[in-house]
Amino acid sequence: MNEFINIGWTKDEIAKKIAYEFPHGSYVNLGIGMPELVSKFVDESKEIIYHSENGLLGMGPPAKENELDYELINAGKKPVTILPGGSYCHHADSFSMIRGGHIDYCVLGAMEVSEGGDLANWTTGKGIPAVGGAMDLVVGAKNVFVMSQHTTKDGSPKFLKNCSLPLTGKSVVTRVYSNLAILDVTPDGFKLKEMYEKIDFDFLQKATEAKIISN
Amino acid sequence: MKINKLFNSVNDVMSDVFDGAVIMLGGFGEAGSPVELIHGLIDTKCKELTIIANNAGNGKIGLGALIGENQVKKVICSFARSPKSITFKELYENNKIELEVVPQGTLAERIRSAGAGIPGFYTQTSVGTPLAEGKEIKIFNGKEYVLEKSLKADFALIKAETSDRYGNLTYNKTARNFNPIMCMAANQTIVQVKRIEKEENTDPEKIITPGIFVNKVTIVNNPIIESIAIDNGETYP
Numbered sequence: 364m365n366e367f368i369n370i371g372w373t374k375d376e377i378a379k380k381i382a383y384e385f386p387h388g389s390y391v392n393l394g395i396g397m398p399e400l401v402s403k404f405v406d407e408s409k410e411i412i413y414h415s416e417n418g419l420l421g422m423g424p425p426a427k428e429n430e431l432d433y434e435l436i437n438a439g440k441k442p443v444t445i446l447p448g449g450s451y452c453h454h455a456d457s458f459s460m461i462r463g464g465h466i467d468y469c470v471l472g473a474m475e476v477s478e479g480g481d482l483a484n485w486t487t488g489k490g491i492p493a494v495g496g497a498m499d500l501v502v503g504a505k506n507v508f509v510m511s512q513h514t515t516k517d518g519s520p521k522f523l524k525n526c527s528l529p530l531t532g533k534s535v536v537t538r539v540y541s542n543l544a545i546l547d548v549t550p551d552g553f554k555l556k557e558m559y560e561k562i563d564f565d566f567l568q569k570a571t572e573a574k575i576i577s578n
Numbered sequence: 579m580k581i582n583k584l585f586n587s588v589n590d591v592m593s594d595v596f597d598g599a600v601i602m603l604g605g606f607g608e609a610g611s612p613v614e615l616i617h618g619l620i621d622t623k624c625k626e627l628t629i630i631a632n633n634a635g636n637g638k639i640g641l642g643a644l645i646g647e648n649q650v651k652k653v654i655c656s657f658a659r660s661p662k663s664i665t666f667k668e669l670y671e672n673n674k675i676e677l678e679v680v681p682q683g684t685l686a687e688r689i690r691s692a693g694a695g696i697p698g699f700y701t702q703t704s705v706g707t708p709l710a711e712g713k714e715i716k717i718f719n720g721k722e723y724v725l726e727k728s729l730k731a732d733f734a735l736i737k738a739e740t741s742d743r744y745g746n747l748t749y750n751k752t753a754r755n756f757n758p759i760m761c762m763a764a765n766q767t768i769v770q771v772k773r774i775e776k777e778e779n780t781d782p783e784k785i786i787t788p789g790i791f792v793n794k795v796t797i798v799n800n801p802i803i804e805s806i807a808i809d810n811g812e813t814y815p
Binding site for chain 1: 606607608609610632656657658659666667670677679680681682683684686687689690701702703704705706707708709749750751752753754755756757758759786803804805806
């Protein structure tokens, strides 16, 4: 464990910040893992439509015991529900929603993000390589949010000058949400949007390899 | 004479499969996976198969079992990793099976385009990543796109909800996934359905796959639920 991990916003707090960011009427795709938490938080003043790339638009909460249907699952292959206004489609239509630029936001996990917006999140180069829909989402969604711990478990920075791992996409990330900060990816690099209240900028910069533009 | 694409058994519909065939398997995880047809494919003992699917199987049921029987030479898929994968993992780690990783949307479009008579297309997906290496890059409106070639198969094994004698298909919820586009991309499309449409023909407004894309249909009215079967320790054969 390291000084950058057990501090900052909880995963739920990050998820809530992201959930409340989407404008009313947005179509949103949530990646598997930590981004799935985002759907737990609902801003009642808005209606957000969640897309699951296996052919489900209008995804609802996880299925309860009495609602389990092995033919109604999400991209993480877990049983879910469908909300009023929802629809099913086949895979080519579902990925046309993504690749054709119809999805407003996607939220993905990350192994590394570069200051130029490059994302690496699909393989460490070891084990079985598996990409799923990540490469489609990063080029297709209008806004690509990364939700991630600020560093790796052993304290190595994840937000870098250049990624070292195989890329998922080049210049694709719009904004990163971590336990320590919200950073916008700008033509000049990472720019601080919001910082965890109980740390100072020097601490944040120490946890980040790339230079962060404050102000 | 009346058109009738309905066959009596899984064995009957699998009779044309051959060694070295390229076979598409519908499904996303277990939803829409034609488990009983895959077991029929295992029974044919055909070898050196190339499998096109989204995943690479779980446990020793369905695709996991087919791979475990050493009938598969190569898998083309988007996501071969899974907590319950046993057979693919073991063969892959011992270099006994080939893997072509394809981004999921590119996989879907390679299949759809084959069915639509389009030999290839340009997409932004995978540009700047290892999966675009060695492929033609073309610039449209100042942006880079990579050339991807369509994917055809000798056979598609499909799971649907209902069929009529014309092979018009309906699906259930997210069990639709890759099934309709794979129906279009194979020389011979073989389908298992839970039930035959009660009426003479399906309501034309409800049909998802028109019968022109379907060759053979058989009923499996209580299909195996893969995750439950695996949790119960079931295996095939």
